[in-house]
Amino acid sequence: MTYYAFYPGCLISARLPFLEKSSRLVLGELDVDLENLDSYSCCADPIILKPLSFDSWLAVAARNIAIAEDAEMDLLTLCNGCFCSLNEANHILKNDGKKKEDVNEVLKEVDMEFKGSIEVLHVVQLMQEMGQERILEKVEKRPNGLRVGAHHGCHLIRPRDVAQIDDKRRPTVLDELVSWVGAEPVSYAEDLLCCGGGLMGVDEKTGASMLSSILDKMRSAGATHIVTPCPYCFVQFDYRQEEDPFPVLYLMELYGLSMGFSPDEMGLKHHRTKTEDWGF
Amino acid sequence: MSMKTTKVDKALREELGTKEFTSMLTLCEQCGVCSGICPLSKLTDFRVRKMILKAGLGDNSLIESPDLWLCTMCYACLERCRSGIQVPEIISVLRTLATEEGKLPDSSSKVARLFLKTGYAFPLSGLTAKMRKELGLGELKVDKKAVNDVEKLTKKTGLKKLVEGS
Numbered sequence: 001m002t003y004y005a006f007y008p009g010c011l012i013s014a015r016l017p018f019l020e021k022s023s024r025l026v027l028g029e030l031d032v033d034l035e036n037l038d039s040y041s042c043c044a045d046p047i048i049l050k051p052l053s054f055d056s057w058l059a060v061a062a063r064n065i066a067i068a069e070d071a072e073m074d075l076l077t078l079c080n081g082c083f084c085s086l087n088e089a090n091h092i093l094k095n096d097g098k099k100k101e102d103v104n105e106v107l108k109e110v111d112m113e114f115k116g117s118i119e120v121l122h123v124v125q126l127m128q129e130m131g132q133e134r135i136l137e138k139v140e141k142r143p144n145g146l147r148v149g150a151h152h153g154c155h156l157i158r159p160r161d162v163a164q165i166d167d168k169r170r171p172t173v174l175d176e177l178v179s180w181v182g183a184e185p186v187s188y189a190e191d192l193l194c195c196g197g198g199l200m201g202v203d204e205k206t207g208a209s210m211l212s213s214i215l216d217k218m219r220s221a222g223a224t225h226i227v228t229p230c231p232y233c234f235v236q237f238d239y240r241q242e243e244d245p246f247p248v249l250y251l252m253e254l255y256g257l258s259m260g261f262s263p264d265e266m267g268l269k270h271h272r273t274k275t276e277d278w279g280f
Numbered sequence: 281m282s283m284k285t286t287k288v289d290k291a292l293r294e295e296l297g298t299k300e301f302t303s304m305l306t307l308c309e310q311c312g313v314c315s316g317i318c319p320l321s322k323l324t325d326f327r328v329r330k331m332i333l334k335a336g337l338g339d340n341s342l343i344e345s346p347d348l349w350l351c352t353m354c355y356a357c358l359e360r361c362r363s364g365i366q367v368p369e370i371i372s373v374l375r376t377l378a379t380e381e382g383k384l385p386d387s388s389s390k391v392a393r394l395f396l397k398t399g400y401a402f403p404l405s406g407l408t409a410k411m412r413k414e415l416g417l418g419e420l421k422v423d424k425k426a427v428n429d430v431e432k433l434t435k436k437t438g439l440k441k442l443v444e445g446s
């Protein structure tokens with residue numbers, strides 16, 4: 001058994017609980033034990049909140065990390081946004097003694113302390129660590145002609161030196177994870193660009209154009225489905241495609257289908273983009 | 281030649297530190313690699329290279345422009361800039377300044393207020409509660425301790441006042 005402090009993040013908890021469900025099923029199958037800890041808050045998010053107040057962002061992130069530290073477990077997240085914030089904050093505070101001192105001064109307000117004793121992991125990293133062999137032991141089904149437009153999402157891979165997920169100039173970690181279970185990643189231009197999700201509040205038209213540009217590239221590359229490990233990208237792809245939409249799978253949903261879980265038990269009916277064909 | 285100090289100039293100096301600010305001014309080659317990779321360039325009039333030029337000149341018009349809020353913090357430019365210019369950080373300083381002047385867009389203000397009130401950046405809806413139950417997941421509640429702690433921390437570090445006023 002491997003234990004992790006489970007940090008699903010507020011987008012998944014509050015809006016996309018079916019992604020939490022598939023993740024729990026898959027991780028359970030892989031003998032990962034998820035500890036549910038109390039009183040986390042939003043990470044704080046890297047797109048809207050972080051640019052408003054760096055100091056507040058750092059203090060809130062440090063508090064969330066400290067909750068997992070007190071439980072003496074590494075923190076596992078399902079979300080690119082949470083990963084970006086918590087991992088970067090962890091990185092900053094472990095390497096900058098002055099910032100750590102300052103943040104701990106602030107954390108005294110809530111009787112907490114950042115120690116620097118744990119790691120922050122995205123579920124993608126956990127899969128990388130486990131390796132293909134261990135995952136294949138649990139795989140029961142191979143997909144049938146599933147050609148995937150794999151979209152990493154910005155905050156999984158950048159900034160590269162902080163994320164430390166894939167140090168290639170053109171990261172391919174998601175393509176690898178997708179191909180492990182027998183799906184075929186297609187190579188498309190704009191695979192590393194922003195999906196436009198972060199723009200939907202401020203400028204919907206531009207956000208939608210970013211999305212459709214990526215969809216065009218996936219289409220010309222012959223994709224049949226989209227796979228992403230990011231719930232923000234998931235919302236953008238699943239809620240906002242217009243004509244002839246691709247079915248969208250969160251990475252843990254792809255793995256769940258491979259492991260033989262049914263669309264019903266994973267709650268795939270809650271996707272906005274409806275399909276009968278999940279590629280299996 | 282002595283340059284008049286503007287509020288943009290002052291904020292950047294204070295936040296980024298005089299040294300980094302000077303190197304930002306002198307190290308940006310205006311090569312345009314950032315604009316080349318920025319996904320906004322082909323869809324809007326926003327050019328990040330120009331923004332950095334204006335930031336270096338302390339141009340106050342930066343905080344008036346709605347363009348300031350277009351960047352999605354995708355970090356593509358940060359990764360490519362050979363001179364190490366911290367573009368997202370510069371944009372963040374400008375956003376803080378613009379927020380102090382009451383220019384926080386409604387959509388962002390809503391998220392920030394919800395976060396301060398509930399600890400979540402997304403609203404807990406009845407629909408989600410039903411879905412969670414059906415999927416056999418635990419009930420989701422506003423966690424009082426989280427909200428209290430967030431209030432204390434953001435009071436001390438600035439976000440609360442910035443968003444809600446004093």
Ligand code: SF4
Pocket residue numbers: 307308309310311312313314315328329332360361362363364365367
């Ligand atoms: S910020 Fe960097 S990439 Fe952009 S113009 Fe200046 S030097 Fe070039």
Ligand code: SF4
Pocket residue numbers: 314317318319320328350351352353354355356357358367368
């Ligand atoms: S971080 Fe902002 S300015 Fe830089 S490339 Fe991304 S959207 Fe453009």
